[in-house]
Amino acid sequence: MNMKLNPGWLGVVGFCMALSVQAQEVPTDFTTQVPLSLSGEGPWYRLSLPLDVQLSARQTDLGDVRVFNGNGEAQAYSLAREQAPDGDEGVLNEVKWFPLYDSADARDGVPGVRVQSSANGTLVEVQPSSQLEAGEEVLRGWLLDASAIKAPLQQLILDWTSERDGFQRFSIEASDDLQRWHGWGEGQVARLSFADERVEQHEVALPGQRARYLRLLWQAPETAPALTSVQLKSASSSAVSQPLVWSGPLSGSRLRYGEYTWQLPMGLRVERVEVELGEANSLAPVTLEGRRETSLPWQTLSSGLLYRLTQNGQDVVQNQLQVPGHVVQQLKLTVDERGGGLGAEAPKVRYAVRSTQLVFLARGAGPYTLALGNATVKAANLPLATLIPDYRPERLTTLGQASVDGGVAVTQATELAPSAALATNWKKIGLWAVLLLSVVFLAAMAFSLLRKPPAKS
Missing domain, CATH: 2.60.120 (Jelly Rolls)
Structure with missing residues (x-):
């Protein structure tokens, strides 16, 4: 059977494809945009994501991270974290x-x-x-x-x-x-x-x-x-771990005498916690607990002895606790008060997580922009072995370098206004409506062709 598509149908299909292109992600779909500078030999570039940039993400697994070129086109990328999974005690x-x-x-x-x-x-x-x-x-x-x-x-x-x-x-x-x-x-x-x-x-x-x-x-x-x-x-794995990156000081609150809590900006795989010891000659046996959200019970992460003592005119300080890298968003420190405690106010803490390496394939003209901050988009990262043919772990250090341009200052894009979000939703609804309508039209055309009696020879 010889079937020919009417030019009108081709117009409908072309319109659907155009709408699909228009619906692709653009930098303004994300609340945070950070300019990048490149050095070294491409076309692959490696970026160590600063912690304060990561905290602008809306998804714990960084599924909303993207890299765009100067034309607003998304770049193929991969995330290299190489961190121990929950429960890996070494x-x-x-x-x-x-x-x-x-x-x-x-x-x-x-x-x-x-x-x-x-x-x-x-x-x-x-x-x-x-x-x-x-x-x-x-x-x-x-x-x-x-x-x-x-x-x-x-x-x-x-x-x-x-x-x-x-x-x-x-x-x-x-x-x-x-x-x-x-x-x-x-x-x-x-x-x-x-x-x-x-x-x-x-x-x-x-x-x-x-x-x-x-x-x-x-x-x-x-x-x-x-x-x-x-x-x-x-570690149980032989993979080389990424270095630790530290947060800035985080303020907390006191639950009761000898118990303090802190709220992290998002769920993070914390591997080390540093407690500020403001007074000399402080000595505190402590237990550190954590959890992902308020509805869950506290789980013990670490215990140890924190101190800041003066010996021979010098401070001897031990103010860090090593923790197993579970995802937590709340921390609680319980202090044995027989050592004098840590004061009426909650001390400030800093926390460390493993650095996340982002590798992207530079395509098109710069400048390049890192974008993140969208709770609804799906993760788009590829495995490193897919992004880089013949990939080997030692090759990671030979790639070109990307860095946050001008330090780690983050430019927050304006939050999508309700009208803009509604327009985006209507665009998606319209796209699906046209696609479904196209399927109906194509099915109707095929049905009408099938019903058409064969031409007489």
């Missing part, structure tokens, strides 16, 4: 540790060592690089062998002999070859007598990166203790 690993000795007067420098290792990099022996006389050697710190752990390191857990009570402060460095070392910050552990009880802090948070070896150097060499146990908690 894996505890027992590791070997080796003492680092140096002469008593060598306070500034790093102890020189001779290292013997096996073929796979496991340490067998660590000795001082020069022979020290009896009485000259001082224990400066410890070298930890993490070569058997292939996943990112999240936490260091130490125990030490009882004659070294009080605070232990040390620097943490990481290396893969025992030659080049890079800093991982400072660690603090403590064992104190408190209100007829023993208060102990054994855990130190690590940045969630991989390393074969860790070096711990005590700031005051004569106080380095003899370790009795060393454990490293690693």
Whole structure:
């Protein structure tokens, strides 16, 4: 059967396609628009989303994030978060540790060592690089062998002999070859007598990166203790975690004496909380709880000892709690008041989440704009393996860089007025009406052609 479409029907179909194009997303569909600047080699560009920009989203999973070019055309993009799912408590690993000795007067420098290792990099022996006389050697710190752990390191857990009570402060460095070392910050552990009880802090948070070896150097060499146990908690996944990004100070409220709460702007996978300790000589055993919304029960996230104490004219501060990365929007801190409490007003807190990397394929002319803030749109991100052919995780660091132009200032677009929202709805309703009408017309045309008697030969 030979069927020909009437030009009138073709006009209806073309009109429907035009309406479909007009209904595509545009930057003004989103409440927040942030200009971007590009550097490096494209066409793929990687953007670390600042936390205050993320908080402008209307969807917890960032499903309303978009990138537009200078013509207002949406760009193909992917989100790389690589964060542990809820309930991932990590894996505890027992590791070997080796003492680092140096002469008593060598306070500034790093102890020189001779290292013997096996073929796979496991340490067998660590000795001082020069022979020290009896009485000259001082224990400066410890070298930890993490070569058997292939996943990112999240936490260091130490125990030490009882004659070294009080605070232990040390620097943490990481290396893969025992030659080049890079800093991982400072660690603090403590064992104190408190209100007829023993208060102990054994855990130190690590940045969630991989390393074969860790070096711990005590700031005051004569106080380095003899370790009795060393454990490293690693992530269950071997993926390299994104760095942490911190919020600004967040004010809270007091429920009752010793209980404080804070409301986060949206549900977030919080991995660390920092409590402001405004007064010197503060000591507070605490329990931190969280929940997604008011109707749900509180769940314990972490507990520990917070302190700000003055020793030898310097403040010794431990004001952070590591939490497992569950999605929470409310936090509650319960303080053991026997330590003096944290005051009548709720202290300010800061929270940290894993950085989110947005990768997009630049198409068309710039300038490019990041847009977010729409509760109704559907997520449009692609898997990285789809966005970038032959994608490998190590390739992520070689992509061009995108950054928020002019700092992290966010330009809030005017909220859609009721009339504009109504117009958008009418446009969608009209589009569907025309599409349905087109289907009816096409069905009627097909029916009429089928009923038409065949032409006589």
